[in-house]
Amino acid sequence: MITDARALRPEFVPRDLHHREGQIDHLSSVLAPIQFDHAENVTIFGPSGAGKTTIAKYVLSQLERESLGIRWGYVNCMADNTTAAALHTLVRDVNLGADLRRRGEPTSLALDRLRESDDHIVAVLDEVAVLDERPLVALTDLPNVSVVAITIDEEEWMGQLSSRATSRMQSAATVRLEKYTMDELVDILNSRVTHGLIKSRVDDEAVHWAADIAAGDARRGIAILRRAAQRVEQQDTRELTVETVESVVRDAEDDIQERRIRSLGTHQRLLFQIIDEAGDISGSELADEYERRAYDPKAESTRRRYLKSLRRYDLIEASGNGRARHYRSHH
Template identity: 80%
Template sequence: MITDARALKPEFVPRDLHHREGQIDHLSSVLAPLQYDTAENVTIFGPSGSGKTTIAKYVVTQLERETLGIRWGYVDGMSDNTTTAALHRLVREVNLGADLRRRGEPTALALDRLRECDDQVVAILDEVSVLEERPLVALANLPNVSLVAITIDEEEWLDSLGRPATSRMQSAATVRLEKYSLQELIDILDSRVSHGLIKSRVDDEAVRRAADIAAGDARRGIALLRRAAKRLEETDERQLTVETIENVVGAAERDIQQRRVRSLGTHQRLLYNIIADAGEISGTELADEYERRSVDPKSDPTRRRYLKSLRQYGLIEASGEGRARRYRSVT
């Protein structure tokens, strides 16, 4: 049933991207001046599953293939959200820091490696709203580094930045994405089927049903296909049908949730685990328990940023304000 499992992974970047041609052209034009040693920063905004990370990786991969003297690296702000973690991840991604250790090495050393690099560097900062501001400002100050900052909400992120970061990112070029329409998502999922599955064993209506359930979110649609294909591999079912898709909805949602939990950084995971263990907890109780369990507690503003990211990605829910604030885990 499965001919190429890579096509069913959310991080897979296909050779051809459907229904994002305009945004790809715009991003390409912004980064094209890297051929002449200069390019502006760019921000990509849009809802979850709208293709933000995919088009960023697609464009910089194409640019790297066509241009000498360009390197690029990817940093996931959900897992590498501190200054040290983000900078060390980036220098390793661009093959400048294999010998650097995250613990015990000053962040200035990572910045020096980037500054002294003869190549132009593109830093893709995913989930940048969770990232500390210091690496954002430090990287923006390097003349040979261009930032591609990715997050969901443009206004909320820019409003949350301090003055140094705001002055650097407000002038960045902007790429905005919307949720996919039903037909657009059908086309995307159909392409994944062609790349990764035996197409004759997948009903057209099953692809349509997966797109309908996913409601514009490509990540959810791909998760449904992956879980449905796995079901066929593990059973004696021969055809991937509408019924197959409907039978794996719960499992696909759990796959997405588990993947997001695995991507969390240390302090986000601690906050999530406290809420999940309690089922429901007040903001005051959460703060007290976090302080008790954490070796090096983060500040209140940082904690609020982490909790907001957990809400945005459907891992927790929140209600009430101030002292009446309560958090619940989503199962």
């Protein structure tokens, strides 16, 4: 059934992206002048599963193949959500700091490595809303660095930035994505089938049903397709059917959630664990337990940002305000 497992992985970037041609052209035109040392910052906004990260990686990979003197690096700010972690990850990802560690090295050293590079650097900061703005400001201060900032909610992120950071990002080019339509998502899933599965053994109705369940979220649709293909192989059945899809929806949802949990940074994971263990916990109880268990607890403002990121990831939900606020786990 599975001929190329890479096509079913969430981080896979296909050779051709369907139904994002306009956004790809726009992003390409914004980033193309980098070849001539013209720095341009970019913001990409849109709901989960709309292809934000994929189009950034797609366009930058093409640009890197076509041009000399360009490097780009990717930082998942959910995992690398401190200034040191984000900068050191970026420097290592652009092959300028294999010797740098996240801890014990000054962030100024990472910035020096970027500044001293003869190449133009593009820093992709995914889930940037969870990140302290200091690395964002530091990177936009470097003349040979451009930032591609990716997040879901434009207003929420811009609203939490200082005037200094806002002035930099307000002038950035903006790419906005919407959820995929049903037909668009069917095309995307059919492309994954063509590249990764034996197409003759996949019922067309099963692909339509997976797209319908995913409701415009490509990440969810691909997760369902991947689990369904695995189920066919495990059970040694002939065809991937609607019934196969229906049988794996919960497993696919669990896969997405587990992947999100694994990507969390240390303090986000601790906050999630406390909420998950309690089932339902008040804001004050959560704060007390976090400060009791955390090594070098983060400030309240940082914790609020982390809790917002957990809600965006649909790992927790919150209700009430102020002292009456309560958190519950979706796990």
